[in-house]
Amino acid sequence: MAELKKDGPRVPTVIADDLHIVYRVNGAKSGKGSATAALSRILKRGEERGVRKVHAVRGVSFVAYRGEAIGLIGSNGSGKSTLLRAIAGLLPAEQGKVYTDGQPSLLGVNAALMNDLTGERNVILGGLAMGMSREEIKARYQEIVDFSGINEKGDFITLPMRTYSSGMAARLRFSIAAAKDHDVLMIDEALATGDRKFQKRSEERIRELRKEAGTVFLVSHNNKSIRDTCNRVLWLERGELRMDGPTDEVLKEYEKFTGK
Numbered sequence: 453m454a455e456l457k458k459d460g461p462r463v464p465t466v467i468a469d470d471l472h473i474v475y476r477v478n479g480a481k482s483g484k485g486s487a488t489a490a491l492s493r494i495l496k497r498g499e500e501r502g503v504r505k506v507h508a509v510r511g512v513s514f515v516a517y518r519g520e521a522i523g524l525i526g527s528n529g530s531g532k533s534t535l536l537r538a539i540a541g542l543l544p545a546e547q548g549k550v551y552t553d554g555q556p557s558l559l560g561v562n563a564a565l566m567n568d569l570t571g572e573r574n575v576i577l578g579g580l581a582m583g584m585s586r587e588e589i590k591a592r593y594q595e596i597v598d599f600s601g602i603n604e605k606g607d608f609i610t611l612p613m614r615t616y617s618s619g620m621a622a623r624l625r626f627s628i629a630a631a632k633d634h635d636v637l638m639i640d641e642a643l644a645t646g647d648r649k650f651q652k653r654s655e656e657r658i659r660e661l662r663k664e665a666g667t668v669f670l671v672s673h674n675n676k677s678i679r680d681t682c683n684r685v686l687w688l689e690r691g692e693l694r695m696d697g698p699t700d701e702v703l704k705e706y707e708k709f710t711g712k
Contacts, residue, residue, distance in 0.1 A: 554635025
């Protein structure tokens with residue numbers, strides 16, 4: 453049953469139920485004694501030969517609702533990006549389940565567009581990949597270019613993306629993703645790549661997505677962006693959910709933990 457709030461029922465969009473994600477890394481360290489180490493691994497029952505397991509997410513459970521913007525914080529390697537990839541359906545669960553209502557969209561700084569194509573062509577391809585029609589892309593094309601700001605110092609949209617700086621490319625990726633209304637939009641560090649002017653535009657667009665009944669997840673090491681954008685925070689450490697609550701409460705404890 454959906455929880456109730458003053459203005460009506462809260463509608464769940466993502467449910468993680470005792471979620472565990474395990475990476476399997478092929479290959480072992482080479483060097484002296486590697487043959488002995490390899491033989492030892494072969495003799496160990498129940499272990500896959502030459503495979504190292506990394507338990508990246510450990511028993512995480514939460515429910516996300518429509519209209520929420522949820523920050524994901526934690527030390528490097530704490531499982532934040534892995535959790536987003538699992539929600540997006542890109543990683544299988546070792547144990548537990550992830551349920552989503554609607555189509556999750558994952559936007560990462562390294563999200564692949566095609567470097568040899570122009571920014572203009574990538575806007576079209578990126579829009580199509582997100583399920584937008586050609587008519588929708590055409591109608592929103594100039595808005596996407598203007599939002600990204602990449603043409604402020606020249607006609608970069610007509611140049612191949614390999615000529616862009618990493619910040620320009622990330623701003624264009626965010627602008628393409630932000631042009632569509634999402635059921636669940638997951639953003640991995642994209643706001644860290646632009647100047648303050650672009651960050652403010654991005655934060656405002658996230659607030660608009662929330663108002664349009666979407667759910668936004670934001671991974672960021674910038675606590676100010678989290679404070680300005682999110683109403684709730686999940687704090688992960690070593691793959692475990694350490695705290696889940698209102699932004700100010702969680703960030704206060706996190707800043708005590710990190711000393712920042």
